[in-house]
Amino acid sequence: MFENRRNDEGFTGLEAAIVLIAFVVVAAVFSYVILGAGFYTTQKSQETIYKGVEQSTANIQMIGNVYGLATVPANGFDQIRFSIGLAPGASDLNLEKMTVVVSTPTYGPTVFVWTSGSSSTENTNFIILKDGAGTSRSSLSAGDQMEIRLNLTPVQKDTRINIEIRPGIGAALPFSKTTPAAITGTSILY
Numbered sequence: 001m002f003e004n005r006r007n008d009e010g011f012t013g014l015e016a017a018i019v020l021i022a023f024v025v026v027a028a029v030f031s032y033v034i035l036g037a038g039f040y041t042t043q044k045s046q047e048t049i050y051k052g053v054e055q056s057t058a059n060i061q062m063i064g065n066v067y068g069l070a071t072v073p074a075n076g077f078d079q080i081r082f083s084i085g086l087a088p089g090a091s092d093l094n095l096e097k098m099t100v101v102v103s104t105p106t107y108g109p110t111v112f113v114w115t116s117g118s119s120s121t122e123n124t125n126f127i128i129l130k131d132g133a134g135t136s137r138s139s140l141s142a143g144d145q146m147e148i149r150l151n152l153t154p155v156q157k158d159t160r161i162n163i164e165i166r167p168g169i170g171a172a173l174p175f176s177k178t179t180p181a182a183i184t185g186t187s188i189l190y
Helices: 009-056
Strands: 060-069 077-086 099-103 110-113 124-128 145-155 160-166 173-178 186-189
Touching: 060 173, 077 160, 077 186, 099 145, 145 160
Parallel strands: none
Antiparallel strands: 060 077, 060 186, 077 145, 099 110, 099 160, 124 145, 160 173
16 A cells, blocks of 8 residues: 655755844844944044033143233222234134123123123123234134233233133133232233
8 A cells, every 4th residue: 555654855955044044134134134234323422522522622722921000009900901813723713602701700700702892891802813904703723822901800900810711612711819918000910
């Protein structure tokens, strides 16, 4: 008689090959997704690092001396003037976002902001000196110098003045000056 016997040896090999190919395809897709997520995360962390470096670097630097001006020397200095410029390699500075904070032992912090125009009736006045005309602009570019004028409550002799320039982007520039023992119409603060 004829014996009904099946030979599954070849079919088992084909099933194993199909299962192996399915595992390889699934592993390839999974690794592609993982690598894509890794590249995306690396790109985002690189952007964060660049933004952090941009925020922490000093964009501005002091140029020259800090001057105290007194309309009536007996009352004290009622205006401070100094010039700033951009550090080498720094990008343009938007003055509309910049603030200057001034404090002394006798009065607390006073915040000054950018004002347009060249009149000194406002609390502060930023003037670009590069063009020589003394016109006011809302940005500071490489090679420009800017004079900052701060109208204050009169500051007496031998008084420490703390000034901090805070640009919209970048590190703040803090410095302290002391008024001289004898107040004249115009004096250098040390």
